[in-house]
Amino acid sequence: MVATAAVYPDGGLPSADSPDLVLVPAPPEERLECSRLHSVAFKGSLDIQTYIARKNHLSQQHLTRDGLTCWVLVERNKPPGQRTILSSCETYRKKGFLAYEGNVEDILTHGVGTVYSRPEFRGKGYAGRMMKELSQKLDTWQMENERRTRSVFSVLFSDIGKSFYTRYGWKPFPSFHISLPAITEEEYRQEIAGVNLPKPRTLLAEDVRTCMCNDNIIQQERELLRAASEKSSKAQVAIVPDFDHFLWHWAREEFYAERVLSNRDPPLVKGAGDDGARVHCVWSRNFGESLKDNTLYILHWVYDKQIVPSQTKATVKAMAAILRSAQLEAHRWNMAQVEFWSPTPLMLEAIGLLDPSAKVVDREDSSICSLKWNGAEQGLGNDVEWCLNEKYTWC
Numbered sequence: 001m002v003a004t005a006a007v008y009p010d011g012g013l014p015s016a017d018s019p020d021l022v023l024v025p026a027p028p029e030e031r032l033e034c035s036r037l038h039s040v041a042f043k044g045s046l047d048i049q050t051y052i053a054r055k056n057h058l059s060q061q062h063l064t065r066d067g068l069t070c071w072v073l074v075e076r077n078k079p080p081g082q083r084t085i086l087s088s089c090e091t092y093r094k095k096g097f098l099a100y101e102g103n104v105e106d107i108l109t110h111g112v113g114t115v116y117s118r119p120e121f122r123g124k125g126y127a128g129r130m131m132k133e134l135s136q137k138l139d140t141w142q143m144e145n146e147r148r149t150r151s152v153f154s155v156l157f158s159d160i161g162k163s164f165y166t167r168y169g170w171k172p173f174p175s176f177h178i179s180l181p182a183i184t185e186e187e188y189r190q191e192i193a194g195v196n197l198p199k200p201r202t203l204l205a206e207d208v209r210t211c212m213c214n215d216n217i218i219q220q221e222r223e224l225l226r227a228a229s230e231k232s233s234k235a236q237v238a239i240v241p242d243f244d245h246f247l248w249h250w251a252r253e254e255f256y257a258e259r260v261l262s263n264r265d266p267p268l269v270k271g272a273g274d275d276g277a278r279v280h281c282v283w284s285r286n287f288g289e290s291l292k293d294n295t296l297y298i299l300h301w302v303y304d305k306q307i308v309p310s311q312t313k314a315t316v317k318a319m320a321a322i323l324r325s326a327q328l329e330a331h332r333w334n335m336a337q338v339e340f341w342s343p344t345p346l347m348l349e350a351i352g353l354l355d356p357s358a359k360v361v362d363r364e365d366s367s368i369c370s371l372k373w374n375g376a377e378q379g380l381g382n383d384v385e386w387c388l389n390e391k392y393t394w395c
C-alpha cells in the first residue's frame, strides 16, 4: 500500500531542514514500498510486478546479499507503516583499493543508486536532505570490522547532470565512452577478413572467472594502482573488478531474458578473449525501453597494461577483433550498439582500425561518474584519481 502524506500541525509536511527528519535503513515492508514508488522512474520497459521481482532477484546476489541497504528519509518519531517516505535511495557495499604514496590497501566503499523522490514531493529539498544525511551515514556505514573505520570514498552515477550531487560532495569525474553499432554475421565475416584480425574465442561465465578474475589478475590491478601512486601525488582508488560484480550484471540480463524473451536460449556468452594476446573482455546486455536503447555493455577489459612497445600491435588487433565479436553478439541479441567506458590509448588504436570516425562521447547528462572523496580528512591528500572506471562499477 502506498502511504499518503502525513498531516503536520501547519497542515503540510515537515520542511526539508526539519530536525524531525531522519534517514534510516528501510525494513522489508518499506523496501517493497520504495520499489513500488520508484518503479515509475526506473522500471524501463518492465511492468511493475516484473520490476519488483527483478529487484528482489538482484538483492539476492553475492554482491548485494549482505551489502545492499535501502535508505528512507522519514519522520523520526513515526514507526514504519505510519510514516511517509519523503525520499529514498540504495547503497551497495563494494570492495575497493586505495593506493597512496606507494602503499596500497584493501578497503570498503559504497555505490549509491536509485535516488528518488515521488513527484508530489519534488522540489522541496527532500532528496538534497537525504544526500546530506547519507554522506554522514556512509562515513561509518558497515565499517565496523574494517581496518579503516571511516569511509575513504563512495560513488554514484548521475542521470540528472552534474550540479545536484556536486552540492552534496559527489563530484563529477571523467565520464567517456565509445559506442559502435551492432553488425550482422555477413558484416562480421567481411570486417574480420578485411583487416586480417585474429578470431577471438567466446567466454562463458566460468571462462570469465578463470581468465579475468583469478587472484593473479586482481593482484596485478592492485599492484598497478600502487605503482601509479608512487608516480603521482594523487591518491589512486578503484572498485575491485571482482566476479561478484559480473554476476550481478548477468543476473539482470538473465532475468530479463527469462521473463521477457522466454522463447530464447539464455544469454550464455559473457565476453570474448584472445588467450595468445592475453586480452579479454566481459560484457552484459542491457534491454532498454526501445530497441535503440538496447546496448551490449563491455563491463571490463583485462590486458597487459605494462606491455612492451613491440607487442602493442598484437594487443590492439586482439582488442579490435574482440570488439567486432561484441558487435556481432549485440546483433544476435537485438541490441543497437556496443558501448565501453573509459577507453585507453590502446583501445583508441583498436577503434582506429575498425572505424576511424567513431567518436569518444563525453557524457554530460547521464551516467556521470561521481565520487565523494573523504581522504583529505584522513591525511590522504586533496586529490584522487578514479582508476578502472568501467561499466562494471555502475549500480
Ligand SMILES: CC(C)(COP(=O)(O)OP(=O)(O)OC[C@H]1O[C@@H](n2cnc3c(N)ncnc32)[C@H](O)[C@@H]1OP(=O)(O)O)[C@@H](O)C(=O)NCCC(=O)NCCS
Residues within 6 Å of the ligand: 041, 087, 114, 115, 116, 117, 118, 121, 122, 123, 124, 125, 126, 127, 128, 129, 157, 158, 159, 160, 161, 164
Ligand atoms: C532527482 C530527484 C531525486 C530530486 O528530488 P527532489 O526531492 O525534488 O530534490 P531536491 O528538492 O532536493 O532538489 C531538487 C533539485 O534537483 C534538480 N533536479 C531534479 N531533477 C533533475 C533533472 N532531471 N535534471 C537536472 N536536475 C534535476 C532540480 O533542478 C533541483 O535543483 P535546484 O535546487 O537548483 O532547483 C527527483 O526529481 C526524482 O526522483 N526524479 C526521478 C528519478 C531520478 O531521476 N533520480 C535520479 C537518478 S541519478
